[in-house]
Amino acid sequence: LEAYISETTCPWGSLSSAFQQYVCPSVDVVKSLHYVGDDGESHQRDDAGDPKGNVWKTFPDCFGEYCVYTNNDFFGKGISLITTAQNHVRVAQIQVAQTASRLDDEKARIAKIPGKGKGLVATKAIRRGERIMAARPALLVHRNIFSELQFEDVYYLMDMAVENLPRPRRTSYLAQAGTMGGHKITDILFTNSFQMGLGDDDDGFHYGNFPEVSLLNHDCRPNLAFFVDKNLTHHTHAVRDIRLGEELTISYLDPLQVRSVRQERTQNSLGFSCGCSHCSLSKKESDASDGRLLTISRLDGELSDFNSKSSSPAMVEEYLALYKEERLESKIANAYTLAALNYNLFGRADIAQQYARLSIEAGLLESGPDAVGVQQMKILADYPESHWSWNLKPHRP
Ligand SMILES: C[S@@+](CC[C@H](N)C(=O)[O-])C[C@H]1O[C@@H](n2cnc3c(N)ncnc32)[C@H](O)[C@@H]1O
Numbered sequence: 001l002e003a004y005i006s007e008t009t010c011p012w013g014s015l016s017s018a019f020q021q022y023v024c025p026s027v028d029v030v031k032s033l034h035y036v037g038d039d040g041e042s043h044q045r046d047d048a049g050d051p052k053g054n055v056w057k058t059f060p061d062c063f064g065e066y067c068v069y070t071n072n073d074f075f076g077k078g079i080s081l082i083t084t085a086q087n088h089v090r091v092a093q094i095q096v097a098q099t100a101s102r103l104d105d106e107k108a109r110i111a112k113i114p115g116k117g118k119g120l121v122a123t124k125a126i127r128r129g130e131r132i133m134a135a136r137p138a139l140l141v142h143r144n145i146f147s148e149l150q151f152e153d154v155y156y157l158m159d160m161a162v163e164n165l166p167r168p169r170r171t172s173y174l175a176q177a178g179t180m181g182g183h184k185i186t187d188i189l190f191t192n193s194f195q196m197g198l199g200d201d202d203d204g205f206h207y208g209n210f211p212e213v214s215l216l217n218h219d220c221r222p223n224l225a226f227f228v229d230k231n232l233t234h235h236t237h238a239v240r241d242i243r244l245g246e247e248l249t250i251s252y253l254d255p256l257q258v259r260s261v262r263q264e265r266t267q268n269s270l271g272f273s274c275g276c277s278h279c280s281l282s283k284k285e286s287d288a289s290d291g292r293l294l295t296i297s298r299l300d301g302e303l304s305d306f307n308s309k310s311s312s313p314a315m316v317e318e319y320l321a322l323y324k325e326e327r328l329e330s331k332i333a334n335a336y337t338l339a340a341l342n343y344n345l346f347g348r349a350d351i352a353q354q355y356a357r358l359s360i361e362a363g364l365l366e367s368g369p370d371a372v373g374v375q376q377m378k379i380l381a382d383y384p385e386s387h388w389s390w391n392l393k394p395h396r397p
Contacts (some may be wrong), residue, residue, distance in 0.1 A: 003225055005084065013104060014311075021277060022252050028220070037131060038338055055071050055072065055073050055074075056069050056070070056071045056088070056092055057069070057070045057071070057072075057164070058088075058185075059160060059164070061156070061157075061160065061389055062151075063145075063149050063153040063156075063157060064148055064149060065084045065085070066082055066083060066084060066148075066149065066157065066163045067082070067083070067084075067085070067088075067090075068081070068157055068160045068164065069078060069081040069083070069088045069160070070164040070165065071092075071287070072165075072166050072215075074091075075136035075137075075232075076136075077136065077166070077168070077169050077186075078138070078165050078166040078169040079091075079136070079137055079138060079139070079140070079165075079169075080138070080139050080140075080161035080162065081139075081140045081141075081161070082139075082140070082141045082142060082143040082145060082157045082161050082162055082305065083140065083141070083206065084142060084203065084204060086203065087142065087198050087199075087203065087204065087206070088185055090198045090199060090202045090204070091140065091198065091232070094231050094232065106123060106124065107122060107123060107124060107125050107126060107130075107132060108120040108121065108122055108132065108142045108248055109121060109124060111247075113217060113247055114276040116217045116268055116275060117179075117217075118177070119216070119217045119247050119248070119249075120216060120247070120248045121217050121245055121246065121247050122242050122245060122246050122247075122248060122371075123243055124244055125241070125243060125244050126238045126241065126242040127238065127241055127243065128239060128240050128241050129237060129238065129361070129365065130237065130238045130240050131235065131236070131237050132224060132236040132237060132238060133212060133213065133234070133235070133236045133249060134233055134234070134235055134236075135210040135211075135213045135233070135234040135236075136210070136232065136233060136234075137208045137209060137210050137232055137234070138165060138167075138169050138172065138173050138210070138211050139161060139162065139173065139187060139189065139208070139209040140196075140198075140206045140207070140208050140209075140210050140232075141158070141161070141193075141206060141207045141209075142206055143195070143205045143206060143207055144205075145157065151183075154186065155183045155185075155186060158183070158185045158186050159185055159187070161184055161354055162174070162185050169211075172211040172212075173185075173188065173209065173211055174182065174188070175211070176188045176191070176192045176211055176214045177191055177192070177214070178190075178191050179271055179272060180271045188209070189216065190207075190271075191209055191214075191271070192209055192210075192211075192214035193207035193208060193211075193226060194207070194208045194210070194213075194226075194234065195207060195208075195210050196208045196228045196232075196296075206278075208228065208232070208234070208239045209395075210234045212386040213226070213234050214238065216236070216249060216395065217247065217249050218246060218249060218250065218251060218252040218253070218266070218270075218274065218276065219247075219249035219250075219272065219276040219277070219278070220251060220253075220255050220262055220276050220278040220279055221251075221255065221276070221277070221278045221326075221328070222239070222249040222250045222251045222330050223239060223240055223242050223246065223248060223329075223330075224238055224239060224248055224250050224330070225235065225237055225239045225247060225250070225330045225363045225365045225366045226238045226250050226305070227332075227366060227367045227368045227371075229368050229370065230370060232356040235364040235368060236250065237364075239329040239330045239362075239365055239366075240329045249276070250330075251330055251331075252266070252270055253265050253266065253270075254331075255328060255330065255331055256293055256296065256297070256328070256331065258289075258292070258293050258294070259278075259279060259281075259286050259289070259290060259292040262274065262279065263279060278327075281388055289326060292326050293326065293327060294310075295322055296319065296323065296326070297324050299318065299319040299322070299336075300319070300338070302315060303315065303316065303319060303339075303342050304338060305337045305392075306341070306345060306389070306392070309343055310326075311345075311393070312346075313342075313343070313346060313348070313351075313395060314396065315344050316338070316339045316343065319334075319335065319338070319339070320335060323335045329362075330366070331365045332362050332366075332373075332375070333359050333362035333363040333367070333373065334359075336355045336356075336358040336359035336362055336377075337355075337356075337359045337363075337373055337376075337377060338360055338387060339355040339358075339359075339381055340352045340355035340356040340358075340377060340381075341380070341389050343355060344380060344384050344388050344389040344390055344391075345391070345392045345393040346391075346393055346394065346395035347390070347391035347393075347394045348395070348397065349384040349385060349390075352379050352380065352384050353380070353384055356377045356378075356380040356381035356384075357377075357381050359373070360374055360377045360378060360381060363377065
């Protein structure tokens with residue numbers, strides 16, 4: 001028995017309605033009203049939608065502070081954690097509808113991508129702002145196990161965590177590529193994980209594995225942005241219009257770095273030689289790109305120094321033009337934030353508001369509605385003249 005519940009409304013009144021429709025759609029959530037317990041019988045959930053009783057299993061073999069915790073029902077598909085008791089409590093307290101991960105099958109299909117293995121390609125034209133996927137983790141692993149435990153103990157915990165997942169979840173975990181070699185289950189984690197925090201402290205740092213997301217290859221100029229929200233859901237949205245047949249990509253690294261640094265990172269930390277179009281530019285084109293990235297970095301420093309005497313509207317416009325020329329749509333929210341703040345410092349409320357709205361739109365795709373930067377730009381967009389930055393450096397053309 002399942003209930004279909006409409007969830008999510010967009011809180012951002014100041015955005016264009018076309019954009020809101022993409023970023024904050026109303027979604028049908030499948031919420032199961034019954035669950036199958038360990039006894040194999042069907043049981044009813046309580047009013048909050050959670051199964052009665054503790055459905056987390058804790059396994060007796062722990063190493064140091066780290067144990068395996070598995071819940072066959074969490075997020076509708078099951079999850080295993082290798083973590084401390086404190087972090088287990090943090091995850092167990094998350095109250096979300098039991099929605100399974102979803103990839104809109106109408107938007108993408110699996111394809112072989114030359115030089116990259118498998119990947120996802122668009123099966124229809126996709127507009128900027130459209131959601132591609134919302135995915136839930138199969139495995140969360142505390143990062144300290146790799147520095148604090150012996151390798152044999154790490155492998156034992158990894159094997160146990162995956163072995164205990166429900167069969168479909170285990171199968172999708174094992175279907176992911178592992179490209180670094182060594183212990184297969186650990187290799188899969190390193191090839192396909194995202195670093196994420198479960199709290200504000202260092203103890204919250206984990207590697208999260210989302211099998212549905214793992215088919216997305218890397219591009220230094222990707223067409224998707226992603227973020228993981230506080231309920232551990234991984235969201236991917238289009239950051240520009242995408243053509244039918246185009247590969248869907250995310251960036252595994254900071255796209256503002258110059259080519260040699262990006263390539264060093266993919267080769268030495270991620271274990272592959274990047275074959276994306278931006279890394280394949282001729283030396284001349286790549287040198288020009290690196291020059292723009294270095295200028296962006298210099299202008300960023302000037303525009304972030306709110307006492308700087310040299311900042312000007314022309315500098316802001318040059319900075320944004322370089323972002324566009326560099327095709328940095330997947331990481332442009334911060335640039336619009338700096339533009340909004342600087343125009344507000346110059347006492348130009350109208351332009352500051354325009355850039356604050358662009359920053360909110362980009363920020364919703366890059367970091368989600370709860371991000372501090374998005375909240376702050378909302379205040380500036382609505383009340384520029386009450387903002388701390390208002391007219392501190394009046395600029396008269
Ligand atoms: C998360 S998986 C992506 C899906 C993978 N291609 C597959 O077949 O399952 C990451 C791996 O894909 C390959 N890959 C991703 N982006 C690439 C790129 N830009 N250039 C070359 N290989 C890439 C690398 O082998 C990398 O370790």
